[in-house]
Amino acid sequence: MSHLSTPLTELLGIEHPICLGPMGLVSVPPMVAAVSEAGGLGILGTANYDSEGLREVIKQTRALTSKPFGVSIMAGFPTAEGHALVAIEEEVPFVTTSAGSPKKLAPMFRDAGIENYHVVPTVAMAMKAKESGCTGIVAEGAEGASFKSRDEVSTIVLVPQVVDATGLPVIAAGGLGDGRGLAAALCLGATGIQMGTRFIATEESPIHDNYKQRLIDLRETDTRMVGRKTGPLRVAINDCSDDMAEFESGTDDIAEIRKKVGYQKFPQAAMQGDVDGGLVVAGQVVGMVDDLPSVAGLMPAIVADAIKALDLNQAFTVR
Template sequence: MPNKITELFEIEYPIVQAGMIWASGWRLASAVSNAGGLGVLGAGSMYPEVLREHIYKCQKATDKPFGVNVPMLYPDIDRLMDIIMEMGVKIVFTSAGNPKTWTSVLQEKGIKVVHVVSSVKFALKAQEAGVDAIVAEGFEAGGHNGRDETTTLALIPAVKEQIEIPLIAAGGIATGRAMLAAMILGADGVQVGTRFVASNEASSHELFKRSVVEAGEGATHLTLKELAPVRLIKNKFYNDVQEAYAQGASVEQLKSLLGRGRAKLGMFEGNMEEGELEIGQVSAIIHDIKPAADIVADLMSEFNLAKKEAANL
């Protein structure tokens, strides 16, 4: 299925697996790449030497392209980027920061750079910074999110209207039908997160995976906007946050409640009550845990079927 994204990344299908914290290790990334998509390591939950290990293992597990997602607020970002360049990674996704900081540095090493945005304003800034492609992520997405709460349905055509570089849609995409819809709206490819959390290869705790497939409509909510907006499954920690809001908690009190390691506690260590459980709204239609290769195959099979059905409308 050749298009701008498959040609840019030298992959078979325009499907990018999101580089999610505590889920996107080398097993998941290599499995998605081997299946024809683009696997991405989530460096946001990795110390520098842990990232080095995952890059090494991913290179051993696949001869296909893969990338690394780097939140630019990471305290050791210089060390992460040095390791990425040293080990010959060819694709980097940046987020949560100014794309000008690293884009040219990485591109001088022959690395393709993609920046994640949640608005037209930041899409234009990323294009101006010279990135090779943009991920536009709607409000439906799990994890950290945009404050404007713009949905994918509204965001993709708005961004497409303003930019000239390849566009990847993210947020609420877990099926081939959603993939087709995003591409009809103007995307050249899709980034899929939540569906890949519920995979055999995701490094997340099994209890967290199970909570994803058991989540129903309305099970998630975007909160903590005063810190960094994040979409969470409603559990005891989420309820504690809402109680804090009801009592007029300050930003410092919210930071104290969040503490350190809250996401690891939930998503990686499996504490379903006290942990921060980041996942997207689309979890409501995910009902099973399966191999990543099957997820890629299902996406493409349903995409092709939906395309035929759409032609008859």
């Protein structure tokens, strides 16, 4: 089988330099375990859990795989410190932090010998993460799904600048969905990639079939940002996001916008399959999603295509 060895695969003892991005309702134990079992790194989304809930899903994931997996922590949420303590007690090897400053959490992870990569949208935020003591960076461009920075820097621009500025290992995220994307990210200096949208459209993804079919149908031009006044969120264009866009264009009442523009209607699409009335969260890479592979089939195919794109038909080590 084709093999791509990078500092990320060596650091974590995994086979493929591909991470499942943390996603509420998606990156739950069976999906995280499927990605880790297939040789990548599954990362648990934790936004929906309290501390004991997180401990429980870590245990559930461990019951499904003995391979490494990670946990993501929303650094600005009141649950952050409790989640960090659980991750440390449970000896999770890899933690990503996002949505807030890692200043308080990064030293906790460093003392515990846990890898802590902070998710950033700009070079300035990457430098702050480095100063806080984070051991690596997830550099996520504005083409990716979900919450984004107002600065809207694309992945191809962001990744090499974060690599150069920080000197830390960098995982590229946002807009990556195939082997050419993986090859490109490695050429930009990343040690691996994190995918969200591509993984939702897989056999194992625990999301309604209507949502998966909608991802297949959408083109690269079929996403938009909502929430520009509160916190930009990249989603698919549909009735739900039309309503949000119309509502926020008519008011500057931030509290009211927060009530209406956010993840509230994501379960309606993701679980109940209402992909018009509910929120379909997707990135621009959705334009290249045209099938529903198994996770176990997708990951080696991406690696094989990356090696082809790098024009190397042999075991390959990226330094």
